[in-house]
Structures are given as structure tokens and as C-alpha cells.
Amino acid sequence: MTQIEVDVLVIGAGPAGSMAARESSKNGAETLIIDKKAEIGTPKRCAEGIMSGVLERMDIHVDKRCIARDIDGARIVSPDNTSAWFTSETLETPATGIVLERKVFDKHLTMDAIREGAKVMLRCEATSMKKVDDGFIVDVKSQLDEVDRIKAKIVIAADGPEGRVASWGGLDTKVSLAEMESGAQYEMTNLKMENSRVIQFYFGNIAPGGYAWIFPKGHDIANVGIDISNVKTDKTALECLDEFVASCDETKNAQAVELNVGGNPYCGVFDKIISDNLLLVGDAAGCVSPITGGGIDTALESGMIAGRVAARCVKENDCSQSNLSEYSDYIEEHIAKKFRKYISIRDFLYNLEDDDLNEYITALANADISTLSTKSLIKALLKVSPRKLLKLRKLL
Secondary structure, eight states: OEEEEEEEEEEEEEEHHHHHHHHHHHHTOOOOEOOSSSTTSOOOSSOOOOEETHHHHHTOOGGGGGGEEEEEOOOETTTTOEEEESSSSOSSBBBEEEOHHHHHHHHHHHHHHTTTTTTSSSSSEEEEEEETTTTEEEEEESSSSOOEEEEEEEEOOOOOOOOOOHHHTTTTOOOGGGEEEEEEEEEEEEEOOTTTTTTEOOSTTTSTTSSEEEEESSSSSSEEEEEETTOOOOHHHHHHHHHHHHHTTTTTEEEEEEEEEEEOOOSSSSSSETTTEEEEEGGGGSSSSTTOOHHHEEEEEHHHHHHHHHHHHHHHTTOOOHHHHHHHHHHHHIIIHHHHHHHHHHHHHOOOOOOHHHHHHHHHSSSSSSBSSHHHHHHHHHHHHHHTTTHHHTTT
């Protein structure tokens, strides 16, 4: 039995895990990342889009290989095919963003962590975890290194929405079926997009309890996906996606070059994301938008703060839950509070009938909206149907 010891063990080399490793290493903690995959960044279960400014706020500097497409706004499409466009031509404050190339971007983040001193072990899967007085002992199955066991003062769980580390550490991250979306996504080529610089969202019965999307990665290349609620349809996400692709003018002649499927938690941040010697980050912590299912920005942010807090606690030789609470307090203030409001919007939006969606999206198409935000969209809708939208008024 070969055992190694580190200050901080990060399980999972996605954006949250690599950011956590970068920050903990930068702040003096001996840090190891393990990932069960042979290649970081694959498979990509993600539409890959983020808003402008996110990378800069996280002090992430990438080269052009990490960015597939610059984005200028969004298009929202109703069941009757009415479109509400929000671009630099219609908005006073542009709503710009980028679509990443995650297979390159994720490696870039891990390389940043390595440059700060972190170590990485690929093809290394955590199989169980046991609490000891001064941390955790994690049993691993490593195919490239002669390591069977890792002892860490702090474990950072970055193993995604279907991870096991939280439960091993005694934290409840179970998600009800009603709050777990099923997703499927193709990367496709030969699309005929009306505007290949906007991200698109399609609502209605085509995506029961969710929505479909087109995120451009080139003039005729895009991520085309769908999230659905399994309590609202007997169809699989892939069946719904195939129906959408066949019915949408922009995708009906396109061909897929990649397919990814998986679950996505829409419940918001979990009630408890820390315990003695343990932190949850990214999707493992529920840092996923309850409206869109997007989580790259919150994964990066949660990882950044977790890494800094972990390094401080190691330095102080106090990795207790109370000392780690700086992290959970930050997440509560900057992410969890906002997501609880989003849950009300999600419940309202994804329970609308197609006729209501047609009415509301037509209203958005005709509204004078200068800034694209949740608040501005709700304000525009209130003018159309204040009584129906009474619950959402409280969120302004």
C-alpha cells in the first residue's frame, strides 16, 4: 500500500477544481489534483458560454485557442417562432460574451494551477474516503502512478453533479427528480443561422420543463442542446433534442460531430457545502443556475474562493468547519441568495403553457429594453400581465 500526503487534495480537474488548486497552491498549500479521466476537458457536458468580464474578474488570461466565438447578445424564441432579439443594435448596454472551447480551456486552467505549484494525477479515481483526526484518507485507483491512498488535511470536492465525495464526507447533496434536468447536446456543423453571433434559447413543449439552445462556435458550427424535466415527459432528452433539430430551420440540415448527455441539478446551492476538512465547489456544491443550468462562472468563482480559504486554514493549522465557514459565507452572499430567487423564476417559466409563452415573448420582442438582465425582463413582462406575474414582482 503506497500512501502520499498533501495539504489539499482536489478531486476533479474541471474549472472549479483547477481554480481551487491554482489558488491554494499560489497561497502556499501543497496541492494535488486527481482526475479519473485520461484527458482534462473531455467529455464536455456544457454549452460553453459565459458573459464578458468573467475571466478577467477571475484573473484568467487565455489565448485565442480557448475561445471559439465572440457573442453579441441573445435571441429568445417562442413556441410560435416569435423572436425577441437582444443585441448591440437593440441594447444601450451590450450583452456580450464568449463561447469557450472547453477541451482547450480546461487544460489551460489546470496548467495555470501547475505553474503555481500544484501536482496533477490523471487516470486516478477516488474510490472511498475515511475521516481521520487531521483530515481525510482517500483510497484511489491509479492507472499511471503507484499510489493507492492519499492523505489530505483538506479535500475539495470538484467531482460534478454526480460525484460521490460529498456523501463520503457526510454531506447531503441528493437532488429530487423534480429538480434534476436531463440534458443532451450535439456539436453540429452546416447550420443555417440567421445570426451566428448570438446565443439562442427556445421555449415551449419542444423542451418540457426546460429549454433548447443554440450556442454558435463558428459561422455554421454550434452547440445544439436541450434540458428537460423527467417529471414532465416520458421522452428522453435525446429524443426531444432530435425532434428539435429536425423542426428548427437553423438545424434541420446540420450534422452532429459530437454527442454528450447527462444530468444537471437545478436546485441551487446545497444547504451544507462544508464540514471539517471538506469543501464542495462548482456543480458538486450546486453552483448551477436554476434558470439556465449554466455554471462555468460560478464554478470558477467557488473554486477561487475555496482554494484561498483552504490555504489559509492549512497555514493556521485549523481546518475545522468553523474556520472553513469563510467559504460558505461567501457562497451564501454572492451565489446562493441570488439562486434562491432564480428558483421562483424557474418554477414560473417552466410551468407556462405555450400560449402564455407566445404572449410573453411577443411582449419582450416589442418592449424597449436597454439592458439585458433578469430584472429588466421581469419589468417588461409586468406591463403585459401584472396579475399573472404578481409573484415575480417580489424579485425586483
